[in-house]
Amino acid sequence: MPEFFHRKIERNAIGFVLAIVGVASIGGFVEIAPLFTIHQTVEDAPDMRLYTPLELAGRNIYIREGCYACHSQMIRTLRDEVERYGPYSLAVESKYDHPMLWGSKRTGPDLARIGDKYSDAWHVRHMINPRDVVPESIMPRYGWLARNELRVDDLGEHLAAQRDVGVPYTQAMVDNATRDAYGQATPDSDAAAGVSERYGAATQVRAFDGDPSRVTEMDALVAYLQILGRLTEAPYKQQSTAAGE
Amino acid sequence: MVRLVSGMTVTERQIALVVLLALSLIGLAMAAGGRGDPMGAQGFVVLVFSVGLAFAVMAGYYAPEPDESRLTRYYDDPTKVGIVLTVIWAVVGMAVGVWVASLLAWPELTFVDQAWASFGRLRPVHTSGVIFGFGGNALIATSFHVLQRTSRARLPDQFTPWFVLIGYNLFCIVAASGYLMGITQSKEYAEPEWYADIWLVIVWVVYFLLYLRTLARRKEPHIYVANWYYMAFILVVAVLHIVNNLAVPVSWGHAKSYSLFSGVQDAMTEWWYGHNAVAFFLTSGFLGMMYYYLPKRAGRPIFSYRLSIISFWGITFFYMWAGSHHLHYTALPQWVQTLGMSFSIMLLVPSWASAGNALATLNGAWHKVRDDAVLRFMMVAAVFYGLSTFEGSFMAIRPVNSLSHYTDWTVGHVHAGALGWVAMITFGSLYALVPWMWKRETMYSPKLIEVHFWLALAGTIVYVFAMWNSGIIQGLMWRTYNDGGTLAYSFLDSVEAMHPYYIARAFGGLLFLSGAVVCASNVWLTIRAAQRERRGETGTDVPIVAGAMQAGE
Amino acid sequence: MEIAHDVVVAFSKSWGLFYLVGFSLCVVAYAYWPGNRKAFTRAKMSVLDTDDRPLGDRPLGPEA
Ligand code: HEM
Ligand code: HEM
Numbered sequence: 001m002p003e004f005f006h007r008k009i010e011r012n013a014i015g016f017v018l019a020i021v022g023v024a025s026i027g028g029f030v031e032i033a034p035l036f037t038i039h040q041t042v043e044d045a046p047d048m049r050l051y052t053p054l055e056l057a058g059r060n061i062y063i064r065e066g067c068y069a070c071h072s073q074m075i076r077t078l079r080d081e082v083e084r085y086g087p088y089s090l091a092v093e094s095k096y097d098h099p100m101l102w103g104s105k106r107t108g109p110d111l112a113r114i115g116d117k118y119s120d121a122w123h124v125r126h127m128i129n130p131r132d133v134v135p136e137s138i139m140p141r142y143g144w145l146a147r148n149e150l151r152v153d154d155l156g157e158h159l160a161a162q163r164d165v166g167v168p169y170t171q172a173m174v175d176n177a178t179r180d181a182y183g184q185a186t187p188d189s190d191a192a193a194g195v196s197e198r199y200g201a202a203t204q205v206r207a208f209d210g211d212p213s214r215v216t217e218m219d220a221l222v223a224y225l226q227i228l229g230r231l232t233e234a235p236y237k238q239q240s241t242a243a244g245e
Numbered sequence: 246m247v248r249l250v251s252g253m254t255v256t257e258r259q260i261a262l263v264v265l266l267a268l269s270l271i272g273l274a275m276a277a278g279g280r281g282d283p284m285g286a287q288g289f290v291v292l293v294f295s296v297g298l299a300f301a302v303m304a305g306y307y308a309p310e311p312d313e314s315r316l317t318r319y320y321d322d323p324t325k326v327g328i329v330l331t332v333i334w335a336v337v338g339m340a341v342g343v344w345v346a347s348l349l350a351w352p353e354l355t356f357v358d359q360a361w362a363s364f365g366r367l368r369p370v371h372t373s374g375v376i377f378g379f380g381g382n383a384l385i386a387t388s389f390h391v392l393q394r395t396s397r398a399r400l401p402d403q404f405t406p407w408f409v410l411i412g413y414n415l416f417c418i419v420a421a422s423g424y425l426m427g428i429t430q431s432k433e434y435a436e437p438e439w440y441a442d443i444w445l446v447i448v449w450v451v452y453f454l455l456y457l458r459t460l461a462r463r464k465e466p467h468i469y470v471a472n473w474y475y476m477a478f479i480l481v482v483a484v485l486h487i488v489n490n491l492a493v494p495v496s497w498g499h500a501k502s503y504s505l506f507s508g509v510q511d512a513m514t515e516w517w518y519g520h521n522a523v524a525f526f527l528t529s530g531f532l533g534m535m536y537y538y539l540p541k542r543a544g545r546p547i548f549s550y551r552l553s554i555i556s557f558w559g560i561t562f563f564y565m566w567a568g569s570h571h572l573h574y575t576a577l578p579q580w581v582q583t584l585g586m587s588f589s590i591m592l593l594v595p596s597w598a599s600a601g602n603a604l605a606t607l608n609g610a611w612h613k614v615r616d617d618a619v620l621r622f623m624m625v626a627a628v629f630y631g632l633s634t635f636e637g638s639f640m641a642i643r644p645v646n647s648l649s650h651y652t653d654w655t656v657g658h659v660h661a662g663a664l665g666w667v668a669m670i671t672f673g674s675l676y677a678l679v680p681w682m683w684k685r686e687t688m689y690s691p692k693l694i695e696v697h698f699w700l701a702l703a704g705t706i707v708y709v710f711a712m713w714n715s716g717i718i719q720g721l722m723w724r725t726y727n728d729g730g731t732l733a734y735s736f737l738d739s740v741e742a743m744h745p746y747y748i749a750r751a752f753g754g755l756l757f758l759s760g761a762v763v764c765a766s767n768v769w770l771t772i773r774a775a776q777r778e779r780r781g782e783t784g785t786d787v788p789i790v791a792g793a794m795q796a797g798e
Numbered sequence: 799m800e801i802a803h804d805v806v807v808a809f810s811k812s813w814g815l816f817y818l819v820g821f822s823l824c825v826v827a828y829a830y831w832p833g834n835r836k837a838f839t840r841a842k843m844s845v846l847d848t849d850d851r852p853l854g855d856r857p858l859g860p861e862a
Contacts, residue, residue: 014457016468016473016476017457017476017480020473020476020477020480020481020561021480021481021484023558023561023562023821060501063429063430063431064427064428064429065360065363065365065366065427066363066364066365066366066368066369066424066429066431067365068431069364069365069368069369070364070365072651074575074576076573076574076575076647076650077574078574078647078724080723080724080726080732081723083731083732084723084732084736088576089575089576090576091508091509091576091577092508093508093576094507094508094509094511094512094576095507095508095509096507096508097507097508097511098503098504098505098506098507098511099430099431099432099503099504099506099507099511099515100507100508100509100511100512100515101431102512102572102575103651104433104571104650104651104655105651105652105655105656106651106652107349108736108740109736130352131352131353134737136737136740136741137352137737137740138349138350138352138740139352140348140352140355140363140364140365141355141358141363142360142363143358144358144359144360154282154495154496154499157495157496157499158495158501158503161493161494161495161496161502161503162503164493164503165492165493165503165504165505165507166507167507316852317851317852318851318852319850319851319852393852394845394850395844395845397852397853398852398853399852464852464853465841465844466837467837467838467840467841469841469844469845470841471845537845540845540846541845541846544846545846546842546843546845546846547842550838550839550841550842551829551830551838552829554825554828554829554838555825555826555829558821558825559822559825562818562821681850
């Protein structure tokens with residue numbers, strides 16, 4: 001007796017409410033819930049490394065300035081994308097990304113594989129005035145990044161929060177976050193050695209903004225850009241040039 | 246201000262003061278606890294907002310209480326204020342839209358080398374300003390009006406509707422000012438950070454309860470279909486908002502938080518949210534608006550009530566599955582993509598049923614449409630609703646999406662829906678509602694409505710065509726190959742090709758914005774004229790001849 | 799864990815479909831149920847009512 005049932009739920013506003021929530025939540029549940037349980041959603045990549053505190057700070061600047069509004073970080077399984085940007089993105093590559101920054105608009109090019117493509121100096125000039133290096137660019141300038149000192153005193157708290165949402169930072173990483181951020185951008189300091197020790201020998205330790213005397217927001221952002229697509233070698237190994245559809 | 250406060254009982258004024266006091270304490274705590282973090286500045290925003298309002302309430306505190314006769318009338322003060330806020334947000338949000346559109350055409354326009362003035366921080370001010378500021382206020386204001394009229398019951402008290410309206414605007418202000426300071430979660434359409442999100446949940450729960458309490462008082466056994474759409478909007482937005490915003494703050498003193506989800510799960514959650522924000526914020530709520538104001542203004546009942554019921558459940562059911570069409574060819578498992586694509590195509594059925602229902606209602610009254618710019622706003626809205634849902638279903642097909650995704654085509658689709666549907670139905674409804682609310686025969690200037698209509702239509706068409714062109718060109722350039730089998734264009738070639746279209750878009754947007762400014766002036770003049778008349782004729786603050794003056798034409 | 803994946807896919811292909819069809823049938827049945835005609839017609843016309851006052855047992859309510 002659908003008719004009877006409906007008349008009833010509709011007379012009783014609470015029932016109506018439950019009906020709407022019930023009907024509406026099924027789709028979301030069926031689609032999203034399994035993504036949390038199926039481990040095949042995310043491939044294995046044993047060599048996947050974590051963001052260092054400096055890179056994480058850079059990532060937060062990327063979010064703060066709204067870079068994601070114009071740049072995607074998700075190369076689709078299409079031939080032209082793979083040829084233009086590099087191996088298509090794997091789910092595993094963003095498994096530590098809280099939140100993900102796949103993006104939905106390419107006013108500028110995709111950045112998923114931008115790491116190591118340009119020099120640090122190129123990035124610094126580009127951020128200060130994009131049209132100095134790419135005359136046709138419509139990207140805004142970000143001069144203040146080179147002027148602003150990076151806030152590092154609270155990075156331990158950031159790492160701890162990341163750990164709370166599931167990123168496997170160790171206690172030593174949390175405890176040394178501030179020191180590691182400083183060390184990664186100051187290669188000649190005592191703090192530098194600890195970075196490679198905790199995050200792996202391949203970690204890039206250098207004065208990203210060209211000035212080892214201070215740690216700026218530019219250091220952090222460039223460190224982040226230079227690691228994009230470099231957290232794991234899995235996509236490069238797995239894919240030849242074979243692309244989807 | 247005093248007049249607004251005098252509509253509340255003394256107890257309600259006391260409650261208002263207590264709530265504002267609590268809010269200012271929260272603001273103070275944020276300002277103190279968040280020193281050295283953008284959180285501190287947000288605390289000051291909350292503090293100034295609540296202290297300012299507390300003064301306003303205090304100013305009217307000793308005004309005489311409303312008498313019992315208020316219960317024989319609907320409570321429309323919050324709707325009136327909501328209308329004014331809607332119009333203000335429209336102008337602000339669209340002005341920022343035109344500004345960011347210009348920045349894409351002429352990047353050197355930014356006049357100061359300051360972070361707050363850069364594109365990335367202003368863009369969410371535009372999107373939130375128009376969707377939440379303009380759209381949200383319009384939905385709240387009209388829902389109070391429609392709810393009371395269709396239930397034939399007054400809102401249950403005078404405090405709760407203010408809490409919802411003002412609380413919601415506090416959320417919008419905290420959000421917008423936060424973006425300028427660089428506070429964002431980066432989740433599209435869910436940018437505000439954790440404390441703003443929690444506040445919105447509180448406001449939303451009160452909104453929902455207000456709806457239920459009024460419905461419980463209704464004198465009609467059947468709940469009119471417009472209320473179903475409004476209820477779905479309130480309910481589902483609550484569910485989406487809570488799930489998508491689950492996050493762990495860095496500390497109580499930090500504005501920054503980290504999403505509970507990561508990678509694929511986060512992408513799916515975000516676009517499940519994002520797509521259904523379109524469905525239940527930009528569609529469901531505005532359909533509720535349409536199902537009341539369109540028949541009312543046309544003086545004809547809705548063409549098929551049954552169809553409106555069937556499309557209601559269709560929309561409520563299908564939309565929830567469709568989110569994954571935002572993630573075609575990405576690292577999301579393919580079966581989820583296919584599911585999303587299929588449901589997006591099925592969605593066309595209830596969508597077109599709704600658009601068709603609206604147009605069929607006007608069938609036989611085309612002379613009214615010709616003569617009445619207000620009805621024409623509503624008609625054009627229905628047409629664009631049909632158009633953008635067709636386009637959306639088309640873009641959800643994987644191969645089509647492979648071309649359209651990441652390009653301006655999406656932006657064109659968005660604005661066909663946003664300008665053509667959301668804004669048009671809102672302006673149409675406002676023009677119908679404002680004279681009813683301020684007890685006047687018509688708007689101050691019907692001529693200006695006509696002007697607004699043509700500005701809005703021209704602006705929408707220029708905008709949408711510019712983006713279709715640029716989007717498709719962009720998509721094609723990215724995938725064109727030389728004979729030699731290499732990519733024909735660099736990315737920069739496509740950037741250069743966009744330039745004329747970005748100028749055209751900014752121009753179309755300027756037309757649309759001018760229309761909104763015309764609307765704002767017309768509303769303002771209408772209110773002022775109404776106040777003059779009232780003062781001149783009666784000298785007191787009661788409606789001229791309550792009861793004799795009727796809603797409708 | 800892989801079972802969950804298979805189960806869900808199977809579920810949406812079979813039960814999801816049944817559910818969808820059943821649900822649509824209920825909605826259509828409700829919309830076209832003869833007994834509902836009166837209520838719907840009334841609702842449909844009710845918005846055109848020009849009386850702009852709450853109905854009911856209010857102290858000073860003139861008409862009801
Ligand atoms: C004066 C009119 C408007 C102008 C000039 C305008 C301009 C813009 C611009 C330039 C963008 C950024 C596009 C990009 O990043 O490539 C944008 C995005 C957006 N606008 Fe508007 N807009 C206007 C009105 C509206 C209205 C009324 C709404 C909603 C009710 C709206 C909703 C949006 C949304 C949702 C986006 C994000 C699109 C996406 O991420 O794909 N806009 N708008
Ligand atoms: C049947 C109805 C609809 C369907 C199936 C649909 C489908 C789509 C698709 C496939 C996309 C592109 C996703 C991408 O490639 O990134 C999209 C984007 C979008 N649509 Fe719709 N659409 C529909 C109706 C509407 C309406 C009525 C609006 C109203 C305002 C709207 C607003 C948006 C927005 C804001 C986006 C941009 C999301 C972003 O930021 O990327 N859609 N829609």
